[in-house]
Amino acid sequence: MSHDIRMQIAGNKRRDRCFAAAGLVAMAFAVLILLFLLMTLGVEGGRRLSWEFLTSYPSRVPSRAGILPGCIGTVLVMLVTAWTSVPLGVAAAVYLEEYAPKNWLTAAIEINIANLAGVPSIVYGLMALGLFVYQLHLGHSILTAGLTLALLCLPVVIIATREAIRTVPLSIREASYALGATKWQTVRDHVLPYSTGGILTGVIIALSRAIGETAPLITVGALSFIAFLPTSPVTAEPPFLSLRWLLDPFTVLPMQMFNWVSRPQEAFHLNAAGAGLVLMSVTLAMNGLAFYIRYRTRRRIQW
Amino acid sequence: MTTASVPPAKAEIRNLSFSFGRTEVLKSVSMPIADRRVTALIGPSGCGKTTFLRCLNRMQDLHPDVRYTGEIILHPEQINIIDPAIDPIEVRMRVGMVFQKPNPFPKSIFENVVYGLRIRGIRDRATLDERAVQALQEAALWEEVKDRLREPATSLSGGQQQRLCIARALATKPEMILFDEPTSALDPVATAKIEELMTSLKNEVTIVIVTHNMQQAARVSDYTAFMFLGTLVEFDRTDTIFTNPSSSLTEEYVTGRFG
16 A cells, blocks of 8 residues: 555656756756857957947948947937836826726727737837828937837836736725825825836836837838937037937947848958847846836835 | 714714615615714624715725715714715815724825825925824824834834824814724734724714724724614614614624624
8 A cells, every 4th residue: 555655656756857857958948048149149249349349430341330329329219218108108007097997998998008019010110100200200310219119118118007006005095095185196196106116117128128129210211320420419508408319310229230230241240249249238237227126116115 | 773862963874875886785874973972883794884984984986886875964064975066085184084904105104194284285394293293192103103203104013003094094183083993903902002092082083983893892982883784773872782772683793693
């Protein structure tokens, strides 16, 4: 009798070990690929990485080419994207979560927002070309690119914000309402402050995905070889701030990479790897920041 | 149903019925709420006592599809607070509430106490300070927190958090405070403190408390209403309800034979 039980247990444990081994292989596979990617990028791109590379304009000579316009372009486009997608996305999410009545219409909107998050980015590019370039005449500009990527980020920001808002317990909202607060006072003083961590995390993840987008920007006409910078946002004369840069042509880091990769010379491929390394570092840094914010708010806010 | 009359009433409920959608949860409840006394609502789970309590400050209006009929007359102006023309926010500004589970905001102790004042537009620092100290003293919490007003409210113990919630409700000087099973999440020592507090507060403010604990109702309240299946079975002085109830149902409940 006890022998049978032991045999049974031994068999069960063998299957247990089999699965653990299979899982380990699957995980190692994923990690190794990621490591390999980082290594090649690091080894190849690392050779090109230097202060000159970061501060030079593109050139026909690979060793003199740099990514300055790409870096500046990426930063400016992302500014436009963040400035438009965050207020719109957060306001939409707050409306859906706190104000909108729960009925079939809001349920349908909710499903469609989730669908929008899955629409291929090139489709956004086409829509943006029709809307921003042809209808609104914004040109092949930083503004157009920023707004295009904002469209791309919007569903992600809305979904992340709704998730974050939902983590604020009903009891906290009730405490506020019971004191005579309006919906807006409750949202402004409680719901938004307590979910800022979650919202920021979602925003950063949305932006870190948008920063690597190439397809929709090709569609709206980003340049791939550019030897000048946009107008400076800071000027010497009053009012010291200028918005002229919004309508300037531009390039972004992934566009620059794409341009270099499509050239036959091996040396340009190295440049692409260098730009890729910079882009990847920025993305990793953004994800790290998101992680840190989440960690901090979790410690700071307890119910 | 018997209804004892009370000396000056703070509120009078007349034929109050209340429904969520098509479900009628309260059926024609009529009773007075005595001014500056403690009124307890008792009854088995699901009898509608919490629903009734939340009608008194229109918290039910936060749910979609609710319907009130009848009247809740608030004295001294004799306004019907469930009249659709009355803004629920106006009612909540006059009638405070303390919940089952302590629910302080994840802000500092001070900010918790003065939040009700802030949404009433009070910005003057001296007024805020003065009212905060006063409310914390009334809630018997001042001595424990006077040196740590800037610390997060969540660093307090459960019982302290509940007294903080009481201070938060008191700071706006409400005319009536509703307690929804305020001690069910607390240990006996913290419970005793809250009960003591209610007894000391009743000279200033009208109190309505929902409780599952019959000893608590007997200890803290002056009047008791026994509810069952959405109806008011009996309302009377607390000692009468517990020693000489007129309904056999009330007697069975208070002697622990059901519920």
